[in-house]
Amino acid sequence: MWHDIWGNENSLYLEWPTITSGLERGKREMAYSLGKSSLAKLSTVDKKLWTVCQDAIKISRIDFGVICGIRTLAEQEALLAKGATQTMKSKHLDGLAVDLMAYVSGRASWELNLYDDIADAMKEASRKNEIPIRWGAAWHIDDISKWTESMEDAMNSYIDLRRSQGRRPFIDGPHFELA
Numbered sequence: 001m002w003h004d005i006w007g008n009e010n011s012l013y014l015e016w017p018t019i020t021s022g023l024e025r026g027k028r029e030m031a032y033s034l035g036k037s038s039l040a041k042l043s044t045v046d047k048k049l050w051t052v053c054q055d056a057i058k059i060s061r062i063d064f065g066v067i068c069g070i071r072t073l074a075e076q077e078a079l080l081a082k083g084a085t086q087t088m089k090s091k092h093l094d095g096l097a098v099d100l101m102a103y104v105s106g107r108a109s110w111e112l113n114l115y116d117d118i119a120d121a122m123k124e125a126s127r128k129n130e131i132p133i134r135w136g137a138a139w140h141i142d143d144i145s146k147w148t149e150s151m152e153d154a155m156n157s158y159i160d161l162r163r164s165q166g167r168r169p170f171i172d173g174p175h176f177e178l179a
C-alpha cells in the first residue's frame with residue numbers, strides 16, 4: 001500500500017492483482033537474516049560455527065534465530081537437572097555449539113520437520129565452507145557435509161539405528177555443533 005502526495009491511501013493500487021502477487025513472490029524469494037539477539041548469541045561461539053550459521057540463514061528455506069551460543073557450567077547443570085540434556089560435556093560450554101529456533105511468519109515453532117529443512121541449509125553451508133558439522137537429530141553422522149541424502153533421511157536413519165540397538169533416539173533438532 002502507498003499514499004499519494006495528500007496522504008490518501010491509493011486504493012487503485014490494491015486492486016491490481018498482478019502487482020500484489022509480484023510483491024508476495026518477491027517476499028518469499030528474499031533471503032532471511034539474523035536479528036540482533038541472534039547475532040549477539042552467535043558472537044559468543046567459535047568463528048567457524050559463526051561462518052556456517054551466517055551462510056545457512058542466507059540459503060535456508062525456513063527462517064531461524066540463534067537461541068543459545070556459549071553456555072556457563074551453571075546453566076548446563078540446570079539443564080541436566082531438568083533432563084533437557086544428557087551430558088556435562090556439552091560443546092556449548094566451549095562455544096562449539098549453537099541451538100537454532102525455527103520461525104514461521106515471525107513466530108517460533110518447534111515443529112520437527114522445520115528443523116530438518118534448517119539442517120539442509122546447515123549442510124550446504126558446512127559443505128561450502130568445508131567446516132564439519134554434527135546435527136543433534138542425527139548424532140551418528142560425524143560430518144553432515146558428507147551426507148548425500150536429505151537431512152530428514154539422516155534423522156530417520158539415526159532413529160532406525162537407535163531402535164536396532166534397542167536404544168531410544170535422543171533428538172535435539174535445534175542443536176548443531178562443530179564436529
Ligand SMILES: [Zn+2]
Pocket residue numbers: 068092097098099174175176
Ligand atoms: Zn544445543
